[in-house]
Amino acid sequence: MSRTFTPDQELIDRLLLNDTDAFEELYCRYWYSLYNYSVKKLQSSTDARQIVKDIFIDLWEKRHTLPANFSVSQHLYSSVRRNVVTCLNDKLENADYSELLEQQIAAGFTVEALQDARKPVQKKQLAPTASELIRQNTISREQPRNHVLNMASMKWLVRMVAAKLD
Amino acid sequence: MKTEILHKKLERYVNGEAMPAETRQIQAWLSCTTSETELSATDKMKLEADILKEIQDETAYPLFYPKQEKPWWQKITAMF
Numbered sequence: 564m565s566r567t568f569t570p571d572q573e574l575i576d577r578l579l580l581n582d583t584d585a586f587e588e589l590y591c592r593y594w595y596s597l598y599n600y601s602v603k604k605l606q607s608s609t610d611a612r613q614i615v616k617d618i619f620i621d622l623w624e625k626r627h628t629l630p631a632n633f634s635v636s637q638h639l640y641s642s643v644r645r646n647v648v649t650c651l652n653d654k655l656e657n658a659d660y661s662e663l664l665e666q667q668i669a670a671g672f673t674v675e676a677l678q679d680a681r682k683p684v685q686k687k688q689l690a691p692t693a694s695e696l697i698r699q700n701t702i703s704r705e706q707p708r709n710h711v712l713n714m715a716s717m718k719w720l721v722r723m724v725a726a727k728l729d
Numbered sequence: 730m731k732t733e734i735l736h737k738k739l740e741r742y743v744n745g746e747a748m749p750a751e752t753r754q755i756q757a758w759l760s761c762t763t764s765e766t767e768l769s770a771t772d773k774m775k776l777e778a779d780i781l782k783e784i785q786d787e788t789a790y791p792l793f794y795p796k797q798e799k800p801w802w803q804k805i806t807a808m809f
Contacts, residue, residue, distance in 0.1 A: 583794050590781060595773065598780075603762050612776070616783050623788050644759050652743050655736035672735060672758055721809045728802040 571635045578626050586626075589635060590619055597643045604647045606668060610654075614646045 569588065577585035594615055601611035618639060651668065741747040742755050768776065785791050799807075
């Protein structure tokens, strides 16, 4: 998998030409957020896994019928929402699940739960960034700049060698 | 909410027959992501590979479109 960032649109163009690498790049980019969302909604990793699988199988099978100006992220996120609702609806038909669903999922539909969820999300305590560390005088101002310079010169060198070999 | 009521609401939503208030309620539920569930890096990598393997088995795309081996310098370039 390449470390250089390829825009989604370019990956979709390559997908139309049956490029499996482009498909796998899209999978790696989106699978976890789709999986995580499904797990949160359905409280079931098995169902979440099935949903992710179905969405990507559908994307691969319908790759030649994708419309122009197709937004893959929009498509994937609307698909996961639709599949979550369909899956929950199917589970509710099964009487074995009803008690479990009532405790875990149906409680999330109450007015209080929906109002709570609309409250602003509290900011997480993240690791300090380079600029914060400089401000706190933990690291010198030169350190990050040197690191960026070294990476840039390394990239340039590798590109030059690759261009010569091509 | 009782599961029977929820089931009826979801049934109408799936069939496109939901009332505007029901649609809003379901969409509000779909938009809320409050709980935190994180997998460990190892579990995440394993799950990623497992799901991809299942997709490959189902679609059989590696058989129809096998990957070509890249030249060694392209592999090194991709690492940077």
